Amino acid sequence: MNAPFNPGSIEQSRRGFLKIAAAAGAGLMVGFWSLPGEAVAATATTGKPAVAAADLNAFIAIGADDAITLTMPKVEMGQGTYTAIPMLIAEELEVDMDKVTLRHAPPNAKVYGAPFGDQFTGGSTSIRLMWEPMRQTGAAARMVLIQAAADQWQVAPDSCHAEHGEVVHKASGRRIKYGQLVAAAARLPLPEKIALKDPKDFKLIGKPVKRLDARGKTDGTALFGIDTVVPGMKVAVVAASPVVGGRLKAVKDAKARKMRGVRNVVKLDNAVAVVADNYWYARQALAALEITWDEGQYARLSTDDVRAIMLDALKKPGKVARNDGDALKALAADGKRVEAVYVNPMLAHATMEPMNCTVHYDAKAGTAEIWVGSQVPARARDDAAKVLGLAPEKVTLHNHLIGGGFGRRLYTDYVVQAAALARQVKAPLKVVWSREEDIQHDLVRGLYAHSVSASLDAKGMPVAFSHKIAGPSNLATFAPSFLQNGLDTDNVEGSDTFSYDIPNMRVEYTREDGPVPSGFWRGVGPTRNMAVLESFIDELAEKTGQDPLTYRLAMLDKQPRAAHVLKVAAQRAGWGGKLPARSGRGIALMRAWGTYLAQVVDVSVNDDGEVAVKRVVCVVDCGHVVNPDTVVAQIQSGINYGLTAGLFGAITFKDGRVEQSNFHDYRILRLSEAPVIEVEIVKSTEAPGGIGEPGTAGVGAALTNAVFAATGQRVREMPLRADLLKKA
């Protein structure tokens, strides 16, 4: 997701969109708008807000009572954005973090989609997109407040400054709280030129700041979508067609309807649900249904079929994403040629909070209310409205903290399903998927096939390199307008910025969606591409008898940030040191989302072929850091997520059905299996890079390279298999 979310493109437009307005109760609101020319009156206060507060993306609202409310355009799903974005605002506004209250943005893509145009949290974009606009917003508010104070005191504004929610006139010792200035400030025009603070004066940015959501998440009071309670609410448990694309044919429900607490059995085209007084009664009754499915064309589908489709697609021409020099010609020329085919398996998101959504459809009033955790609240509202036959403005959506996103809650299938069920029920309806339903009806990370080839010069260095990718296009289904001349930039990300100095370099992607519905998964394109490329680079080093670190560094003269993270990680990990038998150390470089990261993984493999990950060293250069503790936390998280996939992760199909069902056969790394993780952040003043996904994207190849070092077995299709790694 590189180009479509390039923060550079928002630079030119941000200034014109900043707006100021009077808030209810003579308060001050400052925000910015995605669409220039939107009629937003910033008129003098008449005691009423110039426009309804809900229509404004007033990121900052300051009341006459000094209450400061920040509206969060991004969704908190663990990544720390509810702390980092307020830091950006508070830094420029000169308020203390413990004085601000946060609220979830209501669904409104027009106003909260700014500056991206879609109200969306994902792709490691939050800080990259918000870094400038949020500071601009905070600074604009600070400047009008200072102006208002200066006017009142009849002094020059530049003789005043702001601190801790007050404007201070140092010469006279006068100070006044923001709350007493908001009525006057709301009448002022925005300053012509917005002065951002010099980074050397930052009080918050770059320093560890405590998470604002920690307390509620340790005492049980934090509310996720699944915790919704509405008076009169019923609970539905659902069974969708177990076979991809199957339809509901018939249901015998006489027994289920007689069971305790059961209120209804509701059918959809491809699913059936039991509505009951609580989850347990619904679940019990669902198991008592006799369901017949029309299994359709994929009734015999297997993983091997999907793999074959993608391997076949590799042979078809695709879109060329990168073509430095003439790689095809150079590859055809004489010289040592190395080739390999890699496969990235299907994966489930397996968020800890299963999919759920509560919908209250009021047919008489022609309205609906939705309670959910979504990475795309405006889409969720609109998609539900469509199913309910209502205009979007008749649907109110309450977004919640998200019990794990990882890309899963970018999709609205579970919201649409809940709306379709609730439409048939008179009461408010909470639909909760069982873990089995969640794993078997995920929009999986698709299966991707990759062919890589290189030709090497006399010294063993690549003179030509080709990477061909085949698999589903998530961008085409999720945001087709972001395709670039038909190219899915997500699927080539990481490969298109592959940092090594190779004169002839070609990257090509062939779209093949295949039969299995798929979606974005943490680390998106780079997770798949780096797992292939950084393993293949290791293969090249090995084939020519060179050290994997030295080999990489020899191709990074022009990439100082990449070379630096590699060197520091290697040094810290003790690269080159002796390890016991069947232990190995692997290294990998990752560059994507504007972030550079190197990882060194230490493993040991027992005689049965089971791999234990002992230690991961990660050195990250993600540009200017907002909250260093969040960066460390996200790297730790990303590594464990990526290791889970590498060690255990695969969704497989048999007879059209997902074979896995719960955490016993879709394994997640556990505490006793988690490695020691050491994270080092490189000091940098470059533009901030993404941090939610790089840890995941980087660790796969470091793991398989370590396994190779320990066993001599090259893993070209994860997850690791003990039968292939056991002692000969």
Place this chain on the structure above:
Amino acid sequence: MVKLEINGKSREFDVAGDMPLLWLLRDEAHMMGTKFGCGMALCGACTVHVDGEATRSCVLPVSAVAGKKITTIEGVSATPAGLAAQQAWIAAEVVQCGYCQSGQIMSAAALLAKNKQPTDADIDDAMSGNICRCGTYTRIREAIKDATRSPLLKGA
């Protein structure tokens, strides 16, 4: 009717005896801090204390806990080990999405109540039934070690 003692209060519920305690807590008592993750005692999100023992409430029929003392995340701060764990969790900045953390804290509190100086192996044993998809394990381990230094645990 099932009579239960939850966080020191005696309450009665008219539910089927085979209903797991998790669903009584969530759907009948509307105590939402205890989470549903798997329904098969595989992930630990639903962990509560039954007479001080960390127990997976998603597979525990309410009929089996009548007359026993149940403690949930909402009540665990009343115990020294529970409060120490919660404080350590905040100090170590453990939480991310936060969904599993009620269960993590309940498992940690049960461990600390019995074992004031757990080794790494003790922590592995006590905490490996709790999955965290955000992978906060490094900090969970740190927080438990930090909690052992809490004055709350000294007098207990």
